[in-house]
Amino acid sequence: MTRKVKLRSLIIGGAFTLLFVVLVTRLYWVQVVQGAELLSDAKMMWATDKELRPVRGTILDRNDKVLAEDSPAYTLALNPKIIHDKGIENEIVQGLSEILGNSNDSGALAALADKIRTRINQKRDDGSYYTQVEIRNEGWKIDAEIADKIKALEKELQQKLNTKKSLGILLLPESKRFYPSGGLAAHLLGYMDKDGKPIMGLESQLDEYLKGESGWLSYEKDRYGVELPHSQRKYQPAVNGDNVRLTLDKNIQFYMESAIQKVYEKWRPKSVTAIAVDPHTMEILGLANMPSFNPNKYWEAKRQSDFVNHAVASQYEPGSTFKLVTLAAAVEEGIFNPNETYQSGSIAVPGRRLHDHNVSGWGQISYLEGLKRSSNVAFVKLGYEKLGQDKLRAYIEKFGFGAKTGVDIAGEVAGIVNMRYPAEFATATYGQGLTATAIQQTAAYAAIANGGKLMWPHLIKEIYNPETGEIIKKFEPKEIRRVVSENTAKQVGEYLEQVVADQSIGTGRKAYIDGYRIAGKTGTANKVIPGQKGYAEGKWVISFAGYAPLENPQILVTIIVDEPDLGGNYHLGGDVAAPAFKEIVSQTLRYMGIAPNTADQQHAQAAEQKMLAAVPDLTSLSLDQARKTMDKFGISVAAIGQGAGVIAQYPAPGTEIGGLQRMYVMMQETKDVPVPDMTGKSLRDAIGLCSFLKLRCQSEGEGYVTSQTLEGAGEDRVLHLRLHPYGETEENAESEKPQTNPNHDGAENGAENKENKEESAPSAPHGN
Known part of the structure; x- marks a missing residue:
């Protein structure tokens, strides 16, 4: 008996001894052999790194009115498990579809409701509900107004269920890009998609300046994510993006978009483009296109073509607005005698006979009358016969056609100037057979308005640090070259004034504004059939370019209307672009504080009421x-x-x-x-x-x-x-x-x- 007890005690003692040795060995292994590695792993589990996102730079107009900025946003997430546990899936689906639906279309609302219901009913492979799902795109980065409606819905359901606990509706705080004026200047600004990626426009072009640099915060936490006492904390602050100030004037941009919207609705063209500049500096005061889009809701655009900035990316045969180049060259070379007469109607050049838009002409008329009537024959005689091919080409190139202007807007094309045969030089005198962009034509007219200098067109005024005000980059007006003398520019402006002021035969008379001296020129160009040499029947590009006041121009506007519905009557061309010019310029001159220089307005109004x-x-x-x-x-x-x-x-x-x-x-x-x-x-x-x-x-x-x-x-x-x-x-x-x-x-x-x-x-x- 005693022997058995001793043996049992020996076995138990040996077992304990062996266990102790194993424990000591394990402790040694953990503490000494693997100590450093395990400590490192533990710190990684304790530590958390949080990205600190920078505030993206703001885009402002010349008067510091905000055009694009970061704003608070929320992403809607749902907890299907809680929703099903509470039995409120139907109420959630109906309430959220009504809040998130931005259409009165019952079919669209029903489709959104089905989408939300599908997300709520999604399960894992093991049959359990997910604990968090997002509703994209409708619930992604929603603004505070919609978030407040969702909070109100949750509060209403809580009262109905007599509970204060979460109902499985989560609003995750984020930030998004916001454009306060909606679609205003959309083609210039571009947009940020919901992934935060800049798409087109200044958002993409200036992303390096706007985006800033992310920071980070590192600290040690417990299993619940609470920071541990005396934890090692590391912090790298985010660097916010730089602000961009433009030459654009928000008010003038609004005038332009309102005016061309009316043109678009009345004449149903493929597109309308308008550019407004200060002709002395070529600072872009406004640039608009129709159709357009809202960068806050870019996904609602109907066609990909809605995103095209036609002011720089599209080229057209300019037609009669191009006669400015021929006229300026003729005046500069001393070969334009406004009182000299010629036979209008048609003219023969090697290989072709060219006609006025009034094929029978107006008989023997002066060159000044030919300008007012926009006679093609007059300009063929001036540019082809008198000026000659070499000088004509030289002036075309001097005015900047056939080459990019270098404007600080992405997507610019150069246009095509490639005259080889006599007939091509002859048609080029009145703007057919070559192509140009709206920004090229604007720069050419500005060269006459400012006294003969071709200026670099630009939209960006400066880039600066919003916290210190330090100027990072500044863009000053830049003269490219002198194209004609100041005296020539003055004379050409006076001739162009008569195109507008002559209410009997002036083709630009619809642009006349009481009390202001306006210089301008209309253009009506046939459209080339794509892939062919001929022109399309009944398809036109209508344009108008002009500036005011003549004596000291403050605003220059170019308008191009691509394929308006004229009902086959090109004579209506003068009713398309010129009235829009008149609306934009008259509003802008009043906004600039430039009063009419003629009679007392009460006197004028009384007389007009006679x-x-x-x-x-x-x-x-x-x-x-x-x-x-x-x-x-x-x-x-x-x-x-x-x-x-x-x-x-x-x-x-x-x-x-x-x-x-x-x-x-x-x-x-x-x-x-x-x-x-x-x-x-x-x-x-x-x-x-x-x-x-x-x-x-x-x-x-x-x-x-x-x-x-x-x-x-x-x-x-x-x-x-x-x-x-x-x-x-x-x-x-x-x-x-x-x-x-x-x-x-x-x-x-x-x-x-x-x-x-x-x-x-x-x-x-x-x-x-």
């Missing part, structure tokens, strides 16, 4: 008959020259004319007829009368005519007009007006002076 009448056709009537006919309208008739019957009249038959206005009738051929006294007339009316007399007109000052001087003889006559604002008109007229009018003689002079005395105040300009 009776309007359609002027009858007085042709072939005697002077007495013409005066009797117009007496019933309260309109005086002044005769120019002597003859048995009226051979022409101004304003033309059918024109609406105010009761205080005088009209003129031509009694003999216009050559060397006496020039009537234009004192008291607006510049527009004076230019119209000069056009009626086939007389070249030059003006100085603003407002109404106070004096006039005639120089030259025959076809070389030039009438110089001096103008003053309405309040100064009568006073200046008395002090500056010659005692005798050298342009009148005999009875006609007496009659004119008598009728002028009857007009005690200048008449207001009549409308379009």
Whole structure:
């Protein structure tokens, strides 16, 4: 018995001894052999690294109005297990689909409800519900307004279930890119997708400056994620992105988008593009395209083409707006005589016969009239016959066509200038057979507006640190080269003014703005059939480019309308782009504080409210008959020259004319007829009368005519007009007006002076 006890004790003691040895050995192995490795693994389990995301830089307009910024956002996540445990899946599905659905389409709402229900019912392989699922894209990075509605839904369900516990609705805080003005300037800004990746526009182009640098935070935590006392904490702060200030003006951008939206809806074109710049610096004040998109909801765009920035990425045959280059070259080379005449209608060049848009032409007319009527023949004679192929090509290249402008907007194309044959040079004089972009045409017109300098177009003004204000990068205006002399630019601007101011034949008359001197040119170009040499029937590109005020241009606008629905009538081209130009520029000039330089506006409005009448056709009537006919309208008739019957009249038959206005009738051929006294007339009316007399007109000052001087003889006559604002008109007229009018003689002079005395105040300009 004693022996058995001893043996048992020995076995138990040995077992304990062996166990102790094993434990000691294990402890030694863990503490000594694997100690360093296990400690390292433990620290990795305790430690947590948290990424600190930087705030992306803000994009602002020239007046620091925000165009793009980071804003708080939330991602909706659901806990299917809790939702099913509470038995509220139907309430969750219905409530969330109504909140997240952004359409009144019942089918779309039903599809969203099915999507949410499918996500809630998803299970793991073992048959258990997931503890967290996200609702994308509808619940991804939603704004605070939608998040508040979801919180209200959860609170309502909690009250219904009489609980304060979570119902499985989670709102995970995030940030997203927000564009406060919606689609404003979308093609310039681009957008950030929901993964935070910059897509197109400035967001992509300037990503290196905007994105900043991520930071991180490292500390030790327990199993519940709570930071341990005395833990080792490491911190690297995030560096926020730089801000970008643009040359863009948010208000002008709004004017532009509103105007071209109307064009898009009325004429149903493929696209509309508008660019506004300061012509002195070529800073882009606005740039818009239709159709467009909302960068906050970029996924709703209907077509991929909605994302194309046609201002730089599309090229067109410019048509008559390109005549600016030929005109400027002819004036610079001294070969443009506005009073010289030519036969309009058609002209033969090697291999082709080219025509005016009015195929039969207008007979023998002056080059100035040819400009106003946008005669192709006039420009073929000027650019092809007089200037020559080599000089024409040189001026085209000097104005920047055929090469990229270098504008700081991605996606620019160079256009095509590749004339080889005589006919190609001839058609290039009026903008066919070559291609150009909207930004190229804008830069070319700005070169005339600013006195002859081709400037670098740019959108980015500066990049700066938002915390310190330090300028990281600044972009100053840059002259590329001089294209024509300052005097040439001034003359060309005055010629272009008559295209707008001449309300009888000026193709740009729909762009006229009362009280401002506008220079501009229309364009109507046939569209080439893709892959072929010919032009498409009934497909046009309509354009207008112009600037104001002429004496010191502050705004230049180019508008291009691709394939408007003209119903086959290209003569409607003047009604497409020019009115949009008028709307944009008139609003912008008022916004800039540039007041009209003509009469007191109350005076003008009162005059415009006078009776309007359609002027009858007085042709072939005697002077007495013409005066009797117009007496019933309260309109005086002044005769120019002597003859048995009226051979022409101004304003033309059918024109609406105010009761205080005088009209003129031509009694003999216009050559060397006496020039009537234009004192008291607006510049527009004076230019119209000069056009009626086939007389070249030059003006100085603003407002109404106070004096006039005639120089030259025959076809070389030039009438110089001096103008003053309405309040100064009568006073200046008395002090500056010659005692005798050298342009009148005999009875006609007496009659004119008598009728002028009857007009005690200048008449207001009549409308379009």
